Amino acid sequence: MRKKAIVAFSLMWALQLTLLAQQRDAFIPFINSRHAWVDSVFSTLSDRDKVAQLFMVRAHSDLGQQYIDSVAGVIQREQLGGIVLFQGGPVRHAQVINRYQRLSKVPLLVAFDGEWGLGMRLADSTISFPYQMALGAVQNEALIYQMGLEVARDFRRLGLNINFAPVVDINNNPRNPVINFRSFGEDKQNVTRKGLAYMRGMMDGGLVTTLKHFPGHGDTDVDSHYDLPRLNFTAGRLDSLEMYPFRELIKAGASGVMIAHMNIPSLDKTPNLPSSLSQHIVTNVLKKRLGFQGLTFTDAMDMNGVVKHFQNGEADVRAIIAGNDVLELSKNSDRAIKLVLQAIKQGRLAQQDIDVRVKKILATKYWLGLDKYRAVNLSNLYRDINRAQTEALSQRLADASVTLLGSDSLIRTMDYTKRTAIISVGLTQISEFQDMLGWRFDNHMYYVLSPQATADDVSAVANELSTYSQVIVALHDDRVRPRSTLSYNGTVRLFINELANMNSVFCLFGNPYSLAGLPGIEQAKTMLVGYQNDDIMQRAVAKVILRRLTPTGRLPVTINSFFHRGDGK
Template sequence: MCFFKNYAATLRLFCFLLLGIMPLASTLLSSCREKDPPARKVVFKAREVEIADTIKYPNALITSLHRKNRWVDSVFRRLSPDERIAQLMIVEAFSNKGPEHEEDVIHLIKKYKVGGLIFFQGGPVRQAKLTNKFQAASKVPLLISMDAESGIGMRMDSAVQYPLPMLLGAINNDSLIYRMGAEIALEFKRLGMHLNFAPVVDINNNPANPIIGYRAFGENKTDVASKSLAYMLGMQSEGIIATAKHFPGHGDTNVDSHYDLPVIPYGRDRLDSLELYPFREIIKAGVGGIMVAHMHLPKLDSTSNLPSTLSRPIVTDLLKKELKFGGLVVTDAMVMKGLTKFFKPGEAEVRALLAGNDVLERLVSVPKAIAAIKLAIRRKRLSQLDIDRRCKKILAAKYWVGLNKYRPIVLDSLYANLTTSRAYETNRRLAEGSLTMLHNQRHIIPLPRKKRVKYAVLAVGASRPTFFQKKLGEFVLVENFVLPRRSDKKARLALRRKLKKYKQVVIGLYGPSIRPSNTLLLAKEELDLVNELLDQKKCLVVLFDNAYTLTKINEIRKADGLIVGYQQLLPVQEAAAKLVAGRISANGKLPVTVNEYFKYGDGL
């Protein structure tokens, strides 16, 4: 068993170990965190520790992108100059939009020879059938991607959805996150996909952030780095390219780049000490891709209204030269208003290539982009040599994911292969490891099981009895109540009367959707009832929503028991019921500071 005090060295070592360079053996690697603020120790399951002198590269993927390759050369020679430009482009595809959309995508594949697709909403079987059809229509095998930060279930029905990063940020065992990354990679491979636009390595140190929030692992840079690393290594160990985002750090902004251009006022001192830290560490460990954000950083590039995506000082000088990133540099979606508000289709793509990006993702218009890039080459703003170099890099990525031996997706047993018992077990362990207990006054947790004692369990924000209520009822006697959004006065009065006979109430707080929210979206009258219960009764509260929403309940500090579950995923609700009933213990820690009462690292 070896323990390493140097964090960066541990990260690099962990990467080496998981590449199969070392013989198998079981040990633990511990990473010490910065002293202020205190970060939690992270334990990895790894292999025997001995670094051979022959180890030169942290990851085979990065080296393969720059190594001479006969398959790459042969494919490249068959492409016209226009087709080499199109290989740099990834266009969107949906499996739930019908025949007209399908024909639009086929047109882009056949006429322009685009390099890849990014799939959004739909279903696994439908997507698999479409993928086979699109690949059959393509001159060069397509690089298939998805923006699946919490797995393919984030985008499609009939698939497993894993927890989002804030929940993962509460977990003390990062080997579970590595396991999740590997599971997601296996599901990607089964669906014929090759690249995931994840993990998010932004540090969410701004609670008002409208675009990152629960999509980040937390506010502590070393936690974000280690958890991002575990997720990335899990995916790439199974042959899926990970893409860290959103460079150089989207965590401290109050503007959503989907709708406008955020301005980040900080300079290099701040970025070096915080935002860039996880990017540096994940680059050292061999991440295959980096996505550049649409943000304006005037202290790094003073050009007016210039998104970082189009900035050469940021993309080439900082990311590629200074940080020595040799993987795929990918733009954030070119359809986002943070970009299109100031740059027209075509010119935006030219500037993105001038800045140093390799991959242009989700274009407004492929024909306009190709025409503008060709014109820029003729006017010597761009060179065909640079286009060719990037084209070969993308072809090398296709080779790494196995597209040189492309085979259609087998449809038989597809659903069963995407919903394995192993995946559900991973989700169970993640959920149980994340539950964060902030209060346990008078040892209210666990609830004692008594023959004649019934507990009132109130689901606030739910329209019907919840999975948490059902599972808790398997351990103790309960009577279930529901306080839905937009409840009427009569229903609230009736609920008050019914709850009066109970000295103790278990309250489950639910957000307005399956995804965590920045607000519970409860009316004042509903919040008043919750605050009244907290003030008058012995209450145990379980929050199935974003930790930041603790601030929406004024009397929340009066809760005798307080558990944060972060999401309303079914495994989380089941785990919470087990914790309340004393079947498991709480192990999670708050990954963010909510306010002066609930701070980063809190958790009993």
């Protein structure tokens, strides 16, 4: 019966996608067509105003009134094309959006980094969906499509119209410091399926989305925020692997692509040239070879990966020469605009090329309905973006991601009346996971070990375990972003090794790559992977142990010779 229900749901989703395809695919032809509103607005713009439409400035609502006023001054003076919002609060965000839109002669594009929804930047006041690594384990893309629709609904309610998501980088380097858990995994087909579902959900919900980070930031151990990564792969490898999701999602109507700051000699031999400044990569490869006709965004232009070798505004000029439509977060937009105008006079840039891009940006604003812009309504805003159905969907996604490695025999034979030790490692207080299990296990004891527990702390727990019939061990990474290695000391790691040989049920609430840093963990008979240390994931794994949920997730990455991509029951 359950299989029939899943098949029926999948068919319904496929039908829904078919019915919405016309709407979804309309963006690309729309922004490349003529529109009276676009022509009328374009005719009012000076040459400087046109160039300003290519720039987006940073905005926060949590840095005080002086900062908010300074951004308002920039928008009023420079009349830029858009803003990119970062940390703050929902109501404060809506207030600054309303203010900045009033100051702009042409409605602003308002972008946000919301890879897992509003919670990526507004973590303390909005709902977060699971990270993309967890979504890579989910076997039901219909849930991810629904997530895209919900993210779009939240964005539009808050006055946002662009999401810098999804990440379609293929993370096949466990040491990657910047993508990692933000990726759907290491398999190009899986990344493409998940990226397609998320992208379509958001676009069908009325958002402009951006695939990132072209041509693929998944196999590097350098963070382009701090330095310029160098990719030494062949053009053939990049074309068949890294670019695969971009190619397929461009065919499916992707609205935007974000260009990474990486040096790639096989595609452009210019020394120290970031991909974002390469005309060959942006124009010849992305636009001509892959046929992309949507909006091309640079990654942030204040990152060291792009300005390290091209300073004082030269990076901005080169980014536009390369073929980018929108430049995100120039270090000095006023200077950049003047330099671009100078480059046009010098013949480095053609005015016609600028005009084409400006009309495409204006057409995007028209597609978004900004020709009939309405201020964000502040009434019930917090309630509207913290809906019960959104919380429920987030929990369903967490439930669907839980991955069982090894046997479920210890779970099937779990006796709720027997003396049970429930141990949380990596925390300093009782976890949601322990609390949930405690309601069901009649004769239990909680133990908590911090990441830096002393030998005495560990011995105190170890000496008592012989009195328990059942042991459940939860490994937590309580850092905001789950990293590839856990911050446990040697004493704690040795204790984990001992527990793995005791027929304990293990549960990981962290980055799956971190299992590689726990020698002996492969001896654990039962391992449940919950991909991050938040309440929804802890509840999901607890439901498996309580036999209220059957784990269906599949490991989206290979960890080592013991745990491989695709593992899961």
